[in-house]
Amino acid sequence: MSTEILMPALSPTMTEGNLSKWLIKKGDTIKAGDLIAEIETDKATMEVEAVDEGVVLDLLFKEGEANIPVNKAIAIIGDPNEKVEVKKEAPIEKVIEEKKIEKNIETKIENKKADIIDKPSPKIEEDRNLSSEEITMRQALRDTMAEEMRKDNKVFILGEEVAEYQGAYKVTQGLLEEFGKERVLDTPISEHGFTGLAVGAAFKGLRPILEFMTFNFSMQAIDQIINSAAKTLYMSGGQINCPIVFRGPNGAAAQVAAQHSQDFSSWYSQVPGLKVIAPSTPYNAKGLLRSAISDPNPVIFLENEILYGLKGPVNNDINFSIPIGKANIEKEGKDLTIVTYSIMLQKSKEAALRLKEEYNLDAEIIDLQTLRPLDTETILNSVKKTNRLITVEESWPFGSVGSEIANIVQRDAFDYLDSPVIKVNSADVPMPYALSLEKLYLPQVDDIINAAKKVSYLK
């Protein structure tokens, strides 16, 4: 009986990998625990061990082949005396593998969705400097940091694993090599300490970019962010500003559960003295990060792990920036307004497509881009046109960015509203681990469609 060796998922968000090296060849006898291949993911290159035993009957991919989907058979092992049957479907080891397969199917669906909705907005397509080549969000962020570091020697980056490891999510790849260890600093795992250090450096005139491996760990440093970075300009009567960017992934990744999946957008947006940005595409990530690095104030720059691999065109002008505090009308529409940001832009776009096809509702989508200061003008103008509003975001519902928008709209555009504002948020519980519950927890396209129907009084 033969066994397929499948492309493993080496991280929670990995969907494909490159086969950088085979450590076995056809005819070898392998035991469980033997190293069989080196797989390169978007984050790192890792060795893979065999979990089954037998003789290598076939290697299905050559060294160097790229973008092999997770769970695709890459080799076959078995008894050489038996006839090889290449099965098309579900392999062995059901119990262990089932979860991976299920996840893979999910991923495939997500990928398909991405094909439909990943087109840049018409406004972006008008950009005459738009690159013909598409790059990922992580490349866009990296390129922007490198460009700004070339321009200004005072810009440096620090954080856990940003230098030699090339970034936990590879966002800082290559920066150490170009800028050296004086400007790209690996820190110990001590957020409170190195955040305070970076704040002090900013007070003294440097322009640190501080990477939190994820914003979950920024809670270790929250005192320095709020009490020191955000308040000192005010407390010093305008003398001491703090030009610093706190950046890193925010919100849910994939099945990393309660302590590693939290959206802090409304927490930070509540604080005067901070600016808060949440990019949604490689295009706006570039423009917004440049504005953040150039800003003389502390900026919270909320990235999203799942979006790091999102590809899109960018503006390659090294001075291209998108102003802080300006929302983008991603799609114009007349029947209702969807206000969203970060990863929920993608889901909102898909919902808008379906709303048009299935209910003939023409939704306008506003991508906030900046959460603080909030572009209330763009929101209000849209509501005055469509008369209906839903907000879509990943954060918990209590006191969310959507709550503030609902407040502003009822105050300043009450007479224009044809229905109450509806907020779409994550469930009001800690993030669960199980895949099924995680899906329930996060806002889904159907939730957005239901909210849109409700504000349009459709059954």
Add this chain to the structure above:
Amino acid sequence: MKKLQKADYIKMYSFMLKIRRFEERAAQLYGMGKIGGFCHLYIGQEAVVVGILMTIDKNDSVVTTYRDHGHMIARGLDPKRIMAELTGREDGYSAGKGGSMHMFSKENNFYGGHGIVGAQVPIGTGIAFTHKYNGEKNICRTYIGDGAMNNGQVFEAFNLAALWKLPVLYIIENNKYGMGTSVDRAAAGLDLYKRGEAFGIPGEKVDGMNVFSVIEAADKAGKYVREGNGPYIIEVQTYRYRGHSMSDPAKYRTKEELDNYKQTDPIEIVKAEILKKKIATNDEIEKINKDTLEEIKNAAEFATNSPFPKDSELYTDVYL
């Protein structure tokens, strides 16, 4: 050790006296309701900051705790504007928005005045990082209360400073009490200066009631740090005559304990030395006393007559 000139003795005496008179006046204004909120006095601890002052370069940076009035005076800042900040007026160093605990003077490299126990320690370490990053020969003096020595971020900062060999001089002002809790009830192990040992940071304990001891230690430590050897810790044993803040009657300690410390009053020690060395006569000292009292009286006058900040100031300085 640094050779002290005659003028240095007069400078030390004048600064220490100015701090004391300032704090006494602040206490009076607090009692009159002219100063609000929290107000932490430095009386008794004057030799610490003045001793350190004698060893510094004006381009060195300073960052300290909320017990900061004396530190600002020692930095050569104007008592009028310090007092005006205490009274919350527009002429204050923070335009009335910071208050007693949050005062800054960027042009004088004085980076606060921090209200959160321990927070100034990573910040001072970061300022030292900047000196090094910019290739400057300056150091950052970071003051730490004994209470903060049980705060986690302090050790994170020590680790970073040692790891990156940052030019930071940590000065622990051990005044024996973190609010109402004595050091022995808060710290496991009373040798706070040894708490950098695990990171390879040298430390030294100094008598903080005697300004000459402080100068000697600060001089040595400052040289070590300035030469690029990394951080250094001085634990200065001192004592605050008053409570933790104006609202603290200090019932957790005895009158005998306080009186005992007053026997070694830091200002009296300098005065005795001046007279012994015949640097100044009694009359000359009396003149300094009178002038100082007058200067502080004027500061209080100024601070109570300076206008309150304009209402429009509420919304300024949130962003640059």
